[in-house]
Amino acid sequence: MNAAEGTDTTTAGTSVRTVPAADAGPLAWLDHAREVTDPVLREAVDSLHPQARIVVGYHLGWWDEQGRPITADWGKAVRPALVLLSAQALGAPPRTGSHCAAAVQLAHDSSLLHDDIIDRDDMRRHRPAAWRAFGVPGALLAGDAMLALAVSLVRHDSPSALATAALNEAVQQFIGGQFEDIGFEGRAEVSLTECTTMAARKTGALMGAACRLGALAGGADEARAAQLDAFGRSLGLAFQHVDDLLGIWGDPRTTGKPAGADLHARKKSLPVVAALGSDGPEAAELAELYARDPATDDADVLRHAASLVERAGGRHRTSGLARRHLAEALDHLDATRLPACDTRPLRTLAAWLALRDH
Template sequence: MRMPRRSARHILDDSYALAYPALRSAVEEFPEAIQHPVGVHFGWWDRAGNALRSNPGKSLRSALVILSCQALGGSIRQALPAALAVEMVHNASLLHDDIIDNDRLRRGRASLWSAMGVPAAILAGDALFFGSLHALTGAPHADRTVPVFLAAVQNLIEGEYVDTLMEKDTTATLDDALDMIAGKTAELLSCACTLGAILSGAEDERVQHLSRFGLLLGVAFQCTDDVLGIWGDPEATGKPARSDLRSRKLSVPIALALNENGPPAERLRALYRREAPPTEAESRVIADELERHGVRGAVVDLARENAGEALAALHSCDPDPVTSEELAELTKMILQRSS
C-alpha cells in the first residue's frame, strides 16, 4: 500500500527522533568532561547541568541520508550510522565556525564559545569530528563510506578556510563565491545523499545522480542562507540582523553586488575595504539599497535555479516515488525557509 507523503516539518521531526537516541549514546561515550560542553551546544542542558528543551537544529543532513537510502530501496536501519555521522560533523563545523565568525548566538541561544569559552568549543568540535568518523568505521560498508566521508570533510574544511580568506575581498566574482559555498555547505549535503545511496546497495550511476542532487541542493540552501544573513528576521534566524554585512562576509549577494558598476557598488566596496566594520545604520542602508537594485531577487532566482537542477538529478536516479516526493518537499522547504 502506498504510504502518504509527509510534510517537510514531519520529515525533519521524524529524522531527529530517529537520530537523537544514537546521538545521545555516541556523546555518552565521550570522556565525561567533554560530554558537558557538547550537551550545552545541543541544548540538552545549561552550563549548570539543568535539563533544557531547546531548539535541536533542523536535522536536514540526517534526513537526507535516510531518504536517499530509502529512495534507492534501502532501509532506515541501514542509513542510521551515516545519519549520525553527518549530524555530528555538521555540528562540529558549527562550533568551530562560530569561533571563526565571532558569532555569539546559535539557534537562538548563546553559542558554545561565548557561553563556555573558546577552548571548550574547539575541543567539543574536535570530539564530534572524531565521533562522526567512529560512527562510520564501526558500520557496514565502511570501505566505501569512510573514504567518501573523509573527502567531504576535507572539502568542508577547505571551504571554510577559503571563506575566511575571501572576507573583505572586493575583487572576488560570483563564481568564486559559488565555488566557496560548494565546499563550505554543498559538499556535506552531497555527502549525506551519497552515503545514503551507497548504504542502499544501489549501483554507482544511481549513487552519482543522488550525489549531484545533494550538491545542487546545497548551493540552493546556501543561497537562501545568504539572503537570510542580510534580510532575515533575527527572531526566526536566531542571529543578529544583517549579521553577514556587519562581519563583511563575501556571501553570494555581496559577490553579485560588488561586481556591478555604479554608485551602490562603489559604496559597498568602500565599506568592505575600510578598517572599521559597517555600523548598524550603515548595514541597514546597504541592505535596503541592495534590495532596491534587485540583488535579493537575483539570489532567490539563483537558489530556485539550482533547486530545479537538483530535482532533475533526483528524478534521473529512478527513485521510489513517495520518497522522491518527500525529497522534493525538503527542497521546497529550503527555498521557502525563514531560519
C-alpha cells in the first residue's frame, strides 16, 4: 500500500474500493469522490424521463447524442468531494453522504447547462454544449429535471428538513447570482463589492451547502455545520476568482473553452472589474474595447484585451483576493475544532482549488 492509499472498504453491491490516506494529494480525493458519486448519479439519472435522461447523460459526459457510451467525465467532482470530506472530518464512515454528493453535482451541472444557454457558449468540456446538441427547449427541461432530482437525493441521505432547506437556499442564491451576472453585462460600471457578492451567491453558496450537507450527513451539530458551511463559502469565492483568471488566461486544452472566451463575451469578471476600476490609460482603453461589438474580435484583439487587464492590475488583484479568501476558509475550518488529522484532506483540497492553474 502506498502513501496515497488507506483502508480497503466495501459496501453492498459494490466492488472493493480504496479510500485515500489522510495525507493523500488533492487529485486522489477528487478521483475518490468521482468513484463514489458516479454510480449514485447514474442510478438517479436512469430514473428520469427517457428524453431528459439522454440530455443529462450527454451533459455529464457518459454518452454521445445517440446514447453511445464514451469516455468523457462530468468534471472535477469538487462539490462531491467537499460533501464526502466534510462528513469524513466528523468521523463518519467512508462514503457517508454519497447521495448528497450526487445531489450537489446535479445542482451544479444544472446551473452549467443553463449558463451555457444564457451565455450562448457553444462548448462544454471539449465538445458541443447540450443546448447545441439537443436544442434550447430540451436543455432547459433537462436542467430543471436535474434540480428536482437533486432534492430527492438529499432526502435519501438526510431526511431532516435542514438538509433540503440548505440545498434549496443554495439554489435560490445561485439563481440570484446568475441574475446579477447577467445584469452586469448591460452596465458600464460594476464595483468590486458587487462582483464579489455575485460570486458569493453564484459559486460560494453551493460550495457552502456541499460542506453543510456533508456535515449534517456526518452527524454534526449546528455550530459545526455552520462553520463548515462558512468554510465552503469562502473557498467558493477563492475558487471563483481562480476560475475568472482561467476564463482569460487559461489554456483551452484544459478549460475546454476558447482562449479569451470571457473577454469575447464581455464578462464583467473580477479581473476585468478590477482593471476597469484602476486609474490609467489601460483602464480607459479596456473600457473602449468592451464597448465595441464582439463580432469584430479576433485572436489578436482578445490577446490585447488580456494584456490590458493584466497591465491594469486585474490579474494581480484577483490572485490576491483568491489567497485572502483561502485564508478565511481555513480560519473557519480551524473554528470547528475538529482534529487536524481529520480535516487535513479538506485543507489539502482547498489549497489546490485556490492555487490551481486549470
